[in-house]
Amino acid sequence: MATETHDAAGVCVDAGGSALGMPQLCADWMPNQIFWLLVTLIAIYFVMSRIALPRIAAVLAERSGTITNDLAAAEELKNKAAEAEAAYDQALLDARAEAQKIVAEAKEEIQAELSVELEKADAQIAAKTAESEAAIAEIRAGAVKSVTAVAKDTAKELVAAMGTTVDAKTITAAVNARMKG
Amino acid sequence: MLRNKRMTRVAEEKAEGGLVFHPLDQFIVKPLFGDGPVHWYTPTNLTLWMAIAVLAIVAVFVLGSRGRAVIPTRMQSLGELMYGFIYKMVEDVTGKDGVRYFPYIMTLFLFILFSNYLALIPMSYSPTSMIAVTVILGFGVFIAVTILGFVKNGTAFLGLFWMSDAPLFLRPIIAIIEVISYFVRPVSLSIRLAGNIAAGHVVLKVFAAFAAAVVISPAAILGIIAIYGLEILVCGIQAYVFTILTCVYLKDALHPAH
Numbered sequence: 001m002a003t004e005t006h007d008a009a010g011v012c013v014d015a016g017g018s019a020l021g022m023p024q025l026c027a028d029w030m031p032n033q034i035f036w037l038l039v040t041l042i043a044i045y046f047v048m049s050r051i052a053l054p055r056i057a058a059v060l061a062e063r064s065g066t067i068t069n070d071l072a073a074a075e076e077l078k079n080k081a082a083e084a085e086a087a088y089d090q091a092l093l094d095a096r097a098e099a100q101k102i103v104a105e106a107k108e109e110i111q112a113e114l115s116v117e118l119e120k121a122d123a124q125i126a127a128k129t130a131e132s133e134a135a136i137a138e139i140r141a142g143a144v145k146s147v148t149a150v151a152k153d154t155a156k157e158l159v160a161a162m163g164t165t166v167d168a169k170t171i172t173a174a175v176n177a178r179m180k181g
Numbered sequence: 182m183l184r185n186k187r188m189t190r191v192a193e194e195k196a197e198g199g200l201v202f203h204p205l206d207q208f209i210v211k212p213l214f215g216d217g218p219v220h221w222y223t224p225t226n227l228t229l230w231m232a233i234a235v236l237a238i239v240a241v242f243v244l245g246s247r248g249r250a251v252i253p254t255r256m257q258s259l260g261e262l263m264y265g266f267i268y269k270m271v272e273d274v275t276g277k278d279g280v281r282y283f284p285y286i287m288t289l290f291l292f293i294l295f296s297n298y299l300a301l302i303p304m305s306y307s308p309t310s311m312i313a314v315t316v317i318l319g320f321g322v323f324i325a326v327t328i329l330g331f332v333k334n335g336t337a338f339l340g341l342f343w344m345s346d347a348p349l350f351l352r353p354i355i356a357i358i359e360v361i362s363y364f365v366r367p368v369s370l371s372i373r374l375a376g377n378i379a380a381g382h383v384v385l386k387v388f389a390a391f392a393a394a395v396v397i398s399p400a401a402i403l404g405i406i407a408i409y410g411l412e413i414l415v416c417g418i419q420a421y422v423f424t425i426l427t428c429v430y431l432k433d434a435l436h437p438a439h
Contacts, residue, residue, distance in 0.1 A: 013209060023208035024379055030313040031221035032210065037314050040231040044238055044292055049284040052242035055249060056264045063251050 144179070151175045202390030204383045208310060230306040234295040242291075263291070267424065274428035279435055285325075286431075289318065290424040297378060297416035301409070309419075310379035312371065319371030322427050330434035341437040370426060377419050381412040 012026035013019060023029075152175050159166050213224045241263075245256030253261055267290050271283045293309055300307030308314050330338040342359040344352055385408055391401035 017206075017209075018203040019205040019209055021205075023205055023210070024310055024312050024375060026210075029210040029219055029225075029311075032219050032223055032225060033227055033308070033311050033313040034317055035221045036225070036228045036231055037308070037317055040235055040308075041288060041292060043235050045284065045288045047235070047239055047243060048287055048291070052246060052260065053264070053284055053287065055246050056242070056261055059246065059249050059251070059253070059257070060261065060265070062249075066251055 148175060148179055151179065202387065204386035204390070207306070207382060207386060208379065226306045227308050227311070230299060231296070231308055234292065234299055234308075237295050237299065238291050263294075270425060271428055271431075274425065275432040275435060279428070279431055282431060286424060286427055289322070289427060290420055293318070293374065293423050294417070294420035297420055298413075300378065300382065301412060301416060307378055307382055310375055310382060312375050315371035315375040316367075318374070318423070319367040319369075322370065322430060323367035326427075326430045326434045329431070330437060333435060334437055338434070338437045341433055366426075366430060370423060374419050374423055377415055381408065381415055384408050385412065 011020065012023055012028050152172055155171050155175055156166075156168070159171065210219055210225045210227055212219055213226060213229055217223070219225060241256055242260045245254065245260045248254060248257065250257060264287070267287050268280070268283055271279055271286055275282070296307065296309045299305055300309065330341070334340075342356045342363070344355045344359070347355055385405060388401050388404040388408060392398045392405065394401075
């Protein structure tokens with residue numbers, strides 16, 4: 001019956017079309033499997049080695065080239081930015097130094113002017129003081145002279161009133177001696 | 182053989198009980214056209230899904246990168262991601278001189294990755310669960326790497342098995358162990374891949390069969406969802422493991438000195 005319905009069954013498949021033993025080990029099919037395996041492997045090998053692998057290798061190389069270039073460009077831009085920053089900092093420093101210099105100069109100028117004015121004022125003050133002192137001295141001298149004159153006159157009168165005549169010189173000397181004391 | 186008989190019996194018992202499931206039927210190779218015998222050249226369901234894998238790879242890598250855009254589209258960046266991942270793996274593991282073998286390793290990785298993931302589509306076929314397929318992949322890597330090792334290094338390639346920094350009396354013993362482990366490499370490569378993918382699909386099918394029974398169907402459907410999530414991980418990890426082991430073996434061939 002088996003031979004009637006399944007001529008091709010051979011030793012691997014029973015009459016009902018199901019497996020006898022392990023079909024994976026069936027020797028009848030092995031030439032077929034090996035033949036098609038080799039065909040498949042050769043097909044895959046040719047597709048891969050002729051078309052796919054070179055293409056993917058080229059794409060990967062191009063990509064890594066692009067990435068390298070981009071990184072280099074980025075590095076360059078970064079350097080430029082750093083340079084610009086350094087230039088900016090330098091400019092800032094210069095400006096600050098310049099400002100300080102200007103401030104210092106202005107201060108010096110003002111100081112110089114101020115000291116000139118101060119000197120002038122001091123001189124004026126000194127002159128006024130001297131003038132005033134001279135005036136005071138004059139006044140004082142004037143006062144002393146007046147007092148001496150008054151004292152001489154008073155002494156002369158007193159002596160005259162006492163009835164004695166005394167030399168004018170003597171009275172003057174006596175008054176002067178008293179004034180000194 | 183005993184195991185095979187037991188499995189058939191289990192299936193028959195279930196059939197009598199009303200719950201029919203044949204978790205291994207999904208691996209049967211059928212001709213695409215007609216019902217004839219499977220010759221070596223017959224286009225089969227395996228051919229179909231391998232062709233779909235090739236078309237998917239073309240879609241991602243050729244159509245996706247069509248624009249050659251410096252700022253990639255989604256599809257292009259998916260391709261670039263896989264390219265970068267495998268390229269870096271090859272470069273890190275095998276060194277600068279291993280980079281020329283990158284297209285071969287990329288081919289292996291893409292075939293396994295796309296076959297694994299396409300096999301997760303319901304009603305699809307999983308080429309990487311077939312022992313014949315993974316054996317060709319595993320032994321292909323093994324033979325290529327061994328020939329490459331002898332061509333590049335001559336007899337110095339045998340230094341791979343002679344640990345010059347081990348104590349002298351241990352060296353022959355280590356050499357024997359190293360030779361055995363070297364020849365086990367292709368076997369483990371192929372069995373690991375086929376075993377993982379086939380086991381996952383069998384478990385999915387078993388859960389799917391249980392989902393037909395009313396009482397346990399909620400649990401079975403939850404089980405399918407959980408296993409499916411696990412399989413998504415396994416598919417990626419198996420492709421990764423196969424590829425990185427290939428890179429390690431390639432490194433041994435290029436630089437056999439420890």
